[in-house]
Amino acid sequence: MTKKLLMIDDDPDFVAGIKAILDNAGFEVEVAYNPKEGLHALQTKQYDLLLLDIMMGRGAEGIMIARKLRKDVKLREMPVLIITGMREQIAFLFPGEPIHPRFVEVDELVEKPVEPKMLIEKVNSLILTAETKKAGKK
Amino acid sequence: MENKNNSKILIIDDEEVVLDSCTQILKGSSYKLATAANGTEGLNLAKEFQPDLVFVDLKMPGISGFDVLDKIHEIDPTIVTVVITGFATVGSAVDAMKKGAYDFLPKPFTPDEFRLITRRGIERRKLVLETIALRREKEMLREQFASIVSHELKAPLGAVQQNLFVLEYELASMLNNEQKEKLERIKIRIDELIKLINSWLRVISVDIDxxxxxxxxxxxxxxxxxxxxxxxxxxxxxxxxxxxxxxxxxxxxxxxxxxxxxxxxxxxxxxxxxxxxxxxxxxxxxxxxxxxxxxxxxxxxxxxxxxxxxxxxxxxxxxxxxxxxxxxxxxxxxxxxxxxxxxxxxxxxxxxxxxxxxxxxxxxxx
The missing domain is CATH 3.30.565.10 (Histidine kinase-like ATPase, C-terminal domain)
Structure with a gap:
C-alpha cells in the first residue's frame, strides 16, 4: 500500500526538492506550508510519517508541533523525521549520523539539505521501526 | 537619548544659600533644576524627577550624604553623582568617589567651578548611557546575526542544494560524464558555502562562559x-x-x-x-x-x-x-x-x- 506522508515546511522551493524525491520513490506526499495548516492536517487525516521543519514563521514554530504530537496518544505513534536548517551542534559535528530528538517514540533529525538516498532510507526505516513497535504492542 | 537641553540636575544640600546660589548660577541655562534640603526629600525627588546629575552635600542632618549616594546608585546606577564638601574635608570626598561618586565640588565654589563640574557631569552621564546603549546593541547584533545568517543565507542555499540533488537524481541516466561532473562541481561549491556559514555561526555563538x-x-x-x-x-x-x-x-x-x-x-x-x-x-x-x-x-x-x-x-x-x-x-x-x-x-x-x-x-x- 502506498505510504502517505505529510511535510510541514514554509519554504516552497525546499519542499519541491524533497517532494520530488519522495514522489519518485512512490510515496504520496501532502504538504502544509505553515504550522497551523500542518496541525489541522494531522488532526483530521492519517499519515504514515511526518516530515517536519523546525525553523518556521517567527522562530522555532516546528517545536510547537512536535510538543503537540508528544501529548497526543494517537499521534505519538507516528514516526517523525525532523528536517531542519537549524545548526544543531551535534548535527554539525557528526553529519549523517542518526540523531534522535526523542520528541515522539520514533523520530530522527537530519540537516538541510538531504541527500536523496539518505532521505529515502531514513523515511523507510522510520516507518518500518514504527510499524514494528506498534505490532509488538498488540 | 536625552539631549543637553533636557538634562536634569538635582541638588541636595541643607544650606539654603548653596541651593540658592546654584539655582542662580544655572539660571538662563537649558538645564532643568530641582533642589532638596535633606536626604529623604532628595531621594524621593530622585525617583520622581529622574535626574541625570545629582549634587549631594556630604554633611547633612538626617540621612548622611554617603547613604544618599548609595541609595541613588540603587535607584539608577547610571545617574552621575557629585559630592559637595567643605574644603577641609577633601578626604571624605575621596571616600565618596571610591563609592562611585564621579567628582566633588569643594565649598566655597565660584560660579565657573560649578558650571564646569556641572558640564562635565552631564557629559559623563551621556557617555555612560551611550556606552550602555552600544553594548546592548552589540549584544543584540551578535544574537540576531546568528539567526539572520542561518535563516537568510542558509535557507536559500539549502533549497538550491536540495533541488540540485533532485536534478542529479532524476537525470542520473540521461547525463553524460561531463555534465555529471559539472553538476558535481556546483554541488561541492554550494556544500562548501553551507559549511562556511556553519563555521561562522560557530564563531559567533561560541559562548565561553x-x-x-x-x-x-x-x-x-x-x-x-x-x-x-x-x-x-x-x-x-x-x-x-x-x-x-x-x-x-x-x-x-x-x-x-x-x-x-x-x-x-x-x-x-x-x-x-x-x-x-x-x-x-x-x-x-x-x-x-x-x-x-x-x-x-x-x-x-x-x-x-x-x-x-x-x-x-x-x-x-x-x-x-x-x-x-x-x-x-x-x-x-x-x-x-x-x-x-x-x-x-x-x-x-x-x-x-x-x-x-x-x-x-x-x-x-x-
Whole structure:
C-alpha cells in the first residue's frame, strides 16, 4: 500500500526538492506550508510519517508541533523525521549520523539539505521501526 | 537619548544659600533644576524627577550624604553623582568617589567651578548611557546575526542544494560524464558555502562562559575517538592512514567533550586536507607535568614560518602555494575552545615535511 506522508515546511522551493524525491520513490506526499495548516492536517487525516521543519514563521514554530504530537496518544505513534536548517551542534559535528530528538517514540533529525538516498532510507526505516513497535504492542 | 537641553540636575544640600546660589548660577541655562534640603526629600525627588546629575552635600542632618549616594546608585546606577564638601574635608570626598561618586565640588565654589563640574557631569552621564546603549546593541547584533545568517543565507542555499540533488537524481541516466561532473562541481561549491556559514555561526555563538559552566571531569579518549570516527571517511577517501597511540587509562581533564571533539575534528580535518594521498597521520597522547598533551602529526605540505603566527586568526589561509579551498576559521574556533579550557595549541611545521599540532590541556585536579 502506498505510504502517505505529510511535510510541514514554509519554504516552497525546499519542499519541491524533497517532494520530488519522495514522489519518485512512490510515496504520496501532502504538504502544509505553515504550522497551523500542518496541525489541522494531522488532526483530521492519517499519515504514515511526518516530515517536519523546525525553523518556521517567527522562530522555532516546528517545536510547537512536535510538543503537540508528544501529548497526543494517537499521534505519538507516528514516526517523525525532523528536517531542519537549524545548526544543531551535534548535527554539525557528526553529519549523517542518526540523531534522535526523542520528541515522539520514533523520530530522527537530519540537516538541510538531504541527500536523496539518505532521505529515502531514513523515511523507510522510520516507518518500518514504527510499524514494528506498534505490532509488538498488540 | 536625552539631549543637553533636557538634562536634569538635582541638588541636595541643607544650606539654603548653596541651593540658592546654584539655582542662580544655572539660571538662563537649558538645564532643568530641582533642589532638596535633606536626604529623604532628595531621594524621593530622585525617583520622581529622574535626574541625570545629582549634587549631594556630604554633611547633612538626617540621612548622611554617603547613604544618599548609595541609595541613588540603587535607584539608577547610571545617574552621575557629585559630592559637595567643605574644603577641609577633601578626604571624605575621596571616600565618596571610591563609592562611585564621579567628582566633588569643594565649598566655597565660584560660579565657573560649578558650571564646569556641572558640564562635565552631564557629559559623563551621556557617555555612560551611550556606552550602555552600544553594548546592548552589540549584544543584540551578535544574537540576531546568528539567526539572520542561518535563516537568510542558509535557507536559500539549502533549497538550491536540495533541488540540485533532485536534478542529479532524476537525470542520473540521461547525463553524460561531463555534465555529471559539472553538476558535481556546483554541488561541492554550494556544500562548501553551507559549511562556511556553519563555521561562522560557530564563531559567533561560541559562548565561553556557557561552555565553562558545563565543564566536567572527562577522559580525553571520548572527544578524541569521536573526532577520529567522524574524520575516518575523509581519510579513507585519500588513502591516508591515521595511527593513534592512546593508552588507557588516562588522567581526566576538566572540560566539555563535544567542543573538544570539534577541536580535534578541525585539526585532524586540516591534517587530512593538507596531506598528500597515501601518507600517514599520527596521533599520540602523553602526560607532561600537570598537562595532557595531544599531538597530531602529519606529513603534509607544512606551514611556512611567516604564516604560523596567523593561522589562528580566522579567515586566514596560508599563502604557501596551496590550491586547497577552505574557510580558515576552524583553527580560530579551536583556539577559542582550548582557551576556554585554560589550555593551549602550539604548532611546529616545516614546509614540505609536515606539521605537528599539540593541544595542551590542564589535568583535572580532583
Amino acid at each position: 556557557k561552555l565553562k559552566a558545563g565543564f566536567a571531569p572527562i577522559s580525553i579518549t571520548a572527544p578524541l575517538s569521536g573526532a577520529l570516527e567522524s574524520m575516518e571517511p575523509y581519510a579513507t577517501r585519500k588513502n591516508i592512514e591515521i595511527v593513534s597511540d592512546i593508552r588507557e587509562p588516562l588522567s581526566p581533564i576538566l572540560g566539555d567533550s563535544l567542543s573538544l571533539s570539534e577541536v580535534f575534528v578541525n585539526i585532524i580535518g586540516n591534517a587530512i586536507k593538507y596531506s598528500p594521498d597515501g601518507t600517514k597521520i599520527t596521533i599520540s597522547v602523553e602526560v607532561k607535568e600537570n598537562d595532557l598533551l595531544v599531538s597530531i602529526r602529519d606529513s603534509g605540505v607544512g606551514i611556512s614560518e611567516e604564516d604560523i603566527p596567523h593561522i589562528f586568526e580566522g579567515f586566514y589561509r596560508a599563502k604557501s602555494g596551496q590550491t586547497m579551498t577552505g574557510q580558515g576559521i576552524g583553527l580560530a574556533v579551536s583556539r577559542q575552545i582550548v582557551d576556554a579550557h585554560s589550555g593551549s595549541i602550539t604548532v611546529e611545521s616545516e614546509l614540505g615535511k609536515g606539521t605537528t599540532f599539540v593541544v595542551s590541556l590542564p589535568l583535572s585536579k580532583a
